[in-house]
Amino acid sequence: MACERNQDVASFVCNGKKIVGVALNYMCAVKARNVPVPTVPLVFLKPTTSYLTEGHPILLPRVFSKVAYEVELGVVIGKRCKNVPKTDAMKYVGGYCLALDLTAQCNLGVARSSGGPWTLGKGFDTSTPVSRFIPYDDVDDPHTLPLWLRVNGELKQNGCTGDLIFKIPDIISYVSKYMTLEPYDLILTGTPHGSEPFKAGDIIECGMGDLAKIKFNVQNE
Amino acid sequence: MACERNQDVASFVCNGKKIVGVALNYMCAVKARNVPVPTVPLVFLKPTTSYLTEGHPILLPRVFSKVAYEVELGVVIGKRCKNVPKTDAMKYVGGYCLALDLTAQCNLGVARSSGGPWTLGKGFDTSTPVSRFIPYDDVDDPHTLPLWLRVNGELKQNGCTGDLIFKIPDIISYVSKYMTLEPYDLILTGTPHGSEPFKAGDIIECGMGDLAKIKFNVQNE
Numbered sequence: 001m002a003c004e005r006n007q008d009v010a011s012f013v014c015n016g017k018k019i020v021g022v023a024l025n026y027m028c029a030v031k032a033r034n035v036p037v038p039t040v041p042l043v044f045l046k047p048t049t050s051y052l053t054e055g056h057p058i059l060l061p062r063v064f065s066k067v068a069y070e071v072e073l074g075v076v077i078g079k080r081c082k083n084v085p086k087t088d089a090m091k092y093v094g095g096y097c098l099a100l101d102l103t104a105q106c107n108l109g110v111a112r113s114s115g116g117p118w119t120l121g122k123g124f125d126t127s128t129p130v131s132r133f134i135p136y137d138d139v140d141d142p143h144t145l146p147l148w149l150r151v152n153g154e155l156k157q158n159g160c161t162g163d164l165i166f167k168i169p170d171i172i173s174y175v176s177k178y179m180t181l182e183p184y185d186l187i188l189t190g191t192p193h194g195s196e197p198f199k200a201g202d203i204i205e206c207g208m209g210d211l212a213k214i215k216f217n218v219q220n221e
Numbered sequence: 222m223a224c225e226r227n228q229d230v231a232s233f234v235c236n237g238k239k240i241v242g243v244a245l246n247y248m249c250a251v252k253a254r255n256v257p258v259p260t261v262p263l264v265f266l267k268p269t270t271s272y273l274t275e276g277h278p279i280l281l282p283r284v285f286s287k288v289a290y291e292v293e294l295g296v297v298i299g300k301r302c303k304n305v306p307k308t309d310a311m312k313y314v315g316g317y318c319l320a321l322d323l324t325a326q327c328n329l330g331v332a333r334s335s336g337g338p339w340t341l342g343k344g345f346d347t348s349t350p351v352s353r354f355i356p357y358d359d360v361d362d363p364h365t366l367p368l369w370l371r372v373n374g375e376l377k378q379n380g381c382t383g384d385l386i387f388k389i390p391d392i393i394s395y396v397s398k399y400m401t402l403e404p405y406d407l408i409l410t411g412t413p414h415g416s417e418p419f420k421a422g423d424i425i426e427c428g429m430g431d432l433a434k435i436k437f438n439v440q441n442e
């Protein structure tokens with residue numbers, strides 16, 4: 001085969017070992033929260049036990065009072081890499097997915113104000129609902145994708161990956177200065193403005209251009 | 222076999238998907254840092270790409286100026302679990318290891334004061350050096366283990382797992398309220414007083430009773 005790109009990472013939900021999230025990566029979201037514009041990607045981890053696929057409900061943990069949706073472009077790593085220059089970064093992308101980065105704002109608020117880790121508010125079970133894998137070649141330009149999210153039919157988020165503050169090569173290059181990225185790792189690139197808490201009984205639906213559309217019911221744990 | 226305990230998780234370095242750390246879990250360390258005593262375990266994640274085994278050097282990332290050692294008891298999960306009561310928690314332990322939770326204090330300091338995530342300062346490559354796996358049955362009581370660390374032969378840390386603020390059952394019960402624990406997951410239980418920065422050329426040696434002793438050379442990346 002002429003193309004050396006590894007797009008054989010469709011089973012990222014089963015085989016992945018890490019999920020790297022980027023916070024505050026859309027200018028509209030930064031402005032809405034009235035926080036300083038990040039000068040480097042704000043990187044956090046989620047465990048792979050947080051993955052959820054369609055047909056299973058989002059479970060709101062008993063321990064949380066306020067969990068919010070965040071619709072995001074996910075980037076699946078295709079090839080092991082470390083210290084990647086921005087100009088080479090896209091070679092390590094195996095494909096994409098549509099994802100939700102569910103966030104317990106109650107927990108995150110306390111963590112942020114006390115200087116604590118973000119792990120529990122970001123890493124709980126079912127906090128990373130994802131679509132099917134989208135191979136690299138199926139996406140002409142990952143930085144022109146419309147992202148939308150509806151709760152019970154009502155439009156709540158409506159953005160475009162063109163507005164990412166740190167683009168995919170920026171993120172891969174930055175993160176790989178610190179940690180090796182491996183095949184099946186997922187990068188959550190951030191969410192546009194409009195993230196809000198939701199509740200049991202809600203139906204959350206989101207889409208990314210004509211590439212992916214996913215729908216989840218919400219239940220209390 | 223009569224015993225149902227799963228101690229067959231020796232390959233946690235290769236097969237593990239998450240490393241859960243607990244910060245500020247020894248009273249001597251809390252007092253030395255003059256911070257409030259945690260009322261719940263302070264939980265963070267490290268990626269499995271941070272594992273390091275003997276025979277390979279600790280690599281100090283170019284991006285950091287101040288990386289410190291933290292000698293810790295590691296607990297390897299043997300059985301999948303969620304929402305575990307404290308009284309049942311030890312059933313899910315498959316074994317132990319001796320571990321270092323290397324921490325970029327330069328990065329963590331900024332993260333804590335700005336309310337940012339702890340991921341990069343905790344999760345860089347080679348930041349989790351570990352010993353061989355110690356099966357559950359080889360340890361009479363995991364809460365009476367001496368822990369020590371020497372740098373270039375000089376004693377720097379000297380504690381005992383009896384001084385853990387949150388014991389192993391407390392940690393497993395608390396973390397599993399939020400996220401499923403899986404076989405091969407590692408819990409880093411925290412470090413006693415004495416953690417300090419080290420530098421390239423140093424030799425770091427640490428031990429846990431007569432169960433484990435590990436030694437690592439330090440190099441700049």
Ligand SMILES: [Mg+2]
Nearest residue numbers: 070101190191
């Ligand atoms: Mg997000």
Ligand SMILES: [Mg+2]
Nearest residue numbers: 118119339340
């Ligand atoms: Mg974190």
Ligand SMILES: [Mg+2]
Nearest residue numbers: 291322411412
């Ligand atoms: Mg530690």
